[in-house]
Amino acid sequence: MWVYEKKLLYPVEVGTCNPTLAKYLMEQYGGADGELAAALRYMNQRYTVPSKVIGVLNDIATEEFSHLEMLATMIYKLTKDATPEQLVEAGLGAHFVNHGHDLFYENANGVPFTATYIQAKGDPIADLYEDIAAEEKARATYQWLIDVSDDPLINDSLRFLRERENIHSLRFRESVELLKDERDRKKIF
Amino acid sequence: MDRPLYRGSYKPYVSPLDPCPPIRVKTFVLPPQIFTNFQQPGLPQYSPEEALRRGTLWPLFDDGFSREEGIS
Numbered sequence: 429m430w431v432y433e434k435k436l437l438y439p440v441e442v443g444t445c446n447p448t449l450a451k452y453l454m455e456q457y458g459g460a461d462g463e464l465a466a467a468l469r470y471m472n473q474r475y476t477v478p479s480k481v482i483g484v485l486n487d488i489a490t491e492e493f494s495h496l497e498m499l500a501t502m503i504y505k506l507t508k509d510a511t512p513e514q515l516v517e518a519g520l521g522a523h524f525v526n527h528g529h530d531l532f533y534e535n536a537n538g539v540p541f542t543a544t545y546i547q548a549k550g551d552p553i554a555d556l557y558e559d560i561a562a563e564e565k566a567r568a569t570y571q572w573l574i575d576v577s578d579d580p581l582i583n584d585s586l587r588f589l590r591e592r593e594n595i596h597s598l599r600f601r602e603s604v605e606l607l608k609d610e611r612d613r614k615k616i617f
Numbered sequence: 618m619d620r621p622l623y624r625g626s627y628k629p630y631v632s633p634l635d636p637c638p639p640i641r642v643k644t645f646v647l648p649p650q651i652f653t654n655f656q657q658p659g660l661p662q663y664s665p666e667e668a669l670r671r672g673t674l675w676p677l678f679d680d681g682f683s684r685e686e687g688i689s
Binding site: 438567583587597 | 646648649650651653654655656669670671672673678679680681682683684688689
């Protein structure tokens with residue numbers, strides 16, 4: 429179970445009316461290397477990994493949901509007051525036709541989220557290496573988002589999120605080290 | 618944060634026939650976590666307020682990134 433705190437993990441402020449940026453941010457919302465994919469991936473793998481690293485996966489999955497909430501807030505703020513014309517101009521015309529002003533789990537190209545973005549291989553090392561790769565890909569995505577965004581307030585939140593990916597990657601790398609330590613204990617996973 | 622430590626660079630091939638002005642040096646990110654398998658205890662820490670702002674408690678793992686840096 430979760431205890432919900434009615435506030436964001438990190439403040440989200442939007443400085444300029446720029447629906448095009450919302451389109452780009454959707455890559456981290458419903459894209460292959462986005463926060464939803466990360467949260468669902470870890471939350472599912474968590475059950476069958478060696479008990480030493482369950483907590484890491486559970487905690488990071490939880491944090492990814494709080495990141496998803498930040499992305500949702502950014503996208504919502506950037507699109508809620510946009511007219512259909514502005515959305516069309518921003519490249520979100522198809523999104524508006526399909527979803528109105530609602531958010532949806534799609535990537536920047538409007539491709540809907542699919543479970544085939546994630547994997548659970550039943551092998552702790554294979555799973556953790558996938559998780560490390562996912563964090564580095566999310567870090568890179570944030571870099572390119574920062575590069576295409578000229579909103580300093582959004583970029584402040586994106587820098588925070590990017591740094592969290594660094595730490596998550598490190599924690600997964602440490603998890604691999606923890607499992608390597610089990611080598612001398614004649615224990616079969 | 619010592620940024621040059623966390624960036625790599627290479628010189629791509631530049632053809633005399635390239636259509637666009639060439640970029641002679643390409644830079645890429647080598648984030649701090651790839652240089653360690655396990656975090657050492659007792660690392661220097663940011664103040665709580667600074668840590669909340671930066672997204673990490675430890676300056677060692679904060680490599681920053683900004684569009685001003687112009688990495689891409």
